[in-house]
Amino acid sequence: MKATRIVSESGGLPARHIDAFLDRLRAAHYSEVTLRKKRRVLCAFSRWMKNRNIDLVDLDESAMARFMKRLTDAPADRVHCERAALRSFLAYLRAEAIVRSPTLGGQSAIAQIYSRYLAYLRQDRGLAENSVLVYGPFIRDFLSSHDAGDGSVLANAFDAVTIRDHLLAHSKGRSAEYTRLMTVALRSFCHFLFLRGDTARDLYESVPPVRKWRQSTVPTFLTPEQEEALIATTDRSTPRGLRDYAVLLLLARLGLRAGEVVALELGDVRWRTGELVVHGKGQMVEHVPLPSEVGEAIAMYLRDGRGVSASRRVFLRICAPRVGLAGPAAIGHIVRLAFTRAGFRPACRGAAHLFRHGLATTMIRHGASIAEIAEVLRHRSQDSTAVYAKVAFEDLRGVARSWPTAGGAI
Structure with a gap:
């Protein structure tokens, strides 16, 4: 049995969008108990938006983050529940073109480079999503550590010496496997920069690889x-x-x-x-x-x-x-x-x-x-x-x- 609909506008969020979103979840076999919880969160968020004169077209992650700050001392499960409801609702609004999706033009230079590098791994290199999830964070850390302070990259970031220094600094105290994966990611990133024209020559060879010796142990198996x-x-x-x-x-x-x-x-x-x-x-x-x-x-x-x-x-x-x-x-x-x-x-x-x-x-x-x-x-x-x-x-x-x-x- 469907939950009772909201017939009036729910503050900053039109009721029709909340109802349509919940109908989408209902079709995905969410329980009515879960739907009622999500409705309460969205109604509270709508009232919060109205009190702060935030329009629907201005809805983004930053608005949700400010709303979530009220739960500083709340139980972890409540924080997780509300954050999940808001994120899925925002994703729905963007998929339905009700709210603008973030574009490259609105991203910082570092965010643009990182997004294009991930696209390069997926589309040009054909890497599986698991591999992208492994290599991506290494490059995100590299770019973040060379942020000029305004979202742009330091002038000497894409330099052989800088990249090697980064590798040495971030491999201290780390396992051989962690260091090996970081070098693979950095070598891949250097090749990406060369293809993009960000470097005059391919710095791929400037990153020393980490040799992985084949283990001599017998592999564990099930009988x-x-x-x-x-x-x-x-x-x-x-x-x-x-x-x-x-x-x-x-x-x-x-x-x-x-x-x-x-x-x-x-x-x-x-x-x-x-x-x-x-x-x-x-x-x-x-x-x-x-x-x-x-x-x-x-x-x-x-x-x-x-x-x-x-x-x-x-x-x-x-x-x-x-x-x-x-x-x-x-x-x-x-x-x-x-x-x-x-x-x-x-x-x-x-x-x-x-x-x-x-x-x-x-x-x-x-x-x-x-x-x-x-x-x-x-x-x-x-x-x-x-x-x-x-x-x-x-x-x-x-x-x-x-x-x-x-x-x-x-």
Whole structure:
């Protein structure tokens, strides 16, 4: 049953916009309790705007930030709830062209460079969103540390010595992996500056790379018995259980990466040909066979657990809004919940990737070659697959030399 509508203008925000926004959320399966909470926040914000003579056309993040200052001593959950309501409402107004979206012309010089660099990573380099989220903050920190004070960049910021000094200063006390990622980002940024014409020559080579030595440890993996125990913990009588069961099978049977599971769309499941279209790293698109067990799990979820949604993603959030999963971390959360139910405690990060390691380990122990494993895991280089040779313990014992005995005899 729909909540009672506001029939009069709600202060600084016209009631029709609030009602239309809440109707949009209602269509996305938000509960009426949540909608009433959001309505109260928006009505309070509307009264606040009216008292300060803030018109709808002037609504932006700064106005919301001033409104939120009244919650200095409020509980964290209330602050989070109100901030989320205001942000989603502003995004709705901008999407409907009711409020102007920020343009490059209104941004500072640093903000413009940063926005264009992110666009370069996505469009020109074809980086996955996860990679953009890794490299972007390094460049944002670099630009912020060379702010002239008015939003512009210092004159000597794009200089080889300045960039190297920044690298040295920000790598102190940091791990080798953090420093390596920072150098990769800075080298990429230098190439971007050269392509834009901001530097006379490409300073890419002026940033020394950090060598990453291949680890000598044996990769952590799940045994087939552990995988089956984890899959068996799902309650397939519930929508969540149907979804999680299909996700775990994709990880275990096909060795998909977490991000690849998240990116699956309805059109990627080719039922007639029995294959799955996988959108992998570096915008690679590959077709993999769809085992009947996995196909049946996906079909059951689509029929009985997914529900109605405008999203084309295969796997959706359980709670509103009913849209695709936010990212690979959501898959990791599903796996960690399965670990908890099964009583497992993995001693490493990247829980979802343990299934991928387990598939490779099982294959090599059944006599598969490195080339065959690389093909199944869709590695572009067999060097990435060679690490799994370390788990063939029996084969390694056959080539190991015997330990010398006393007196030098072998």
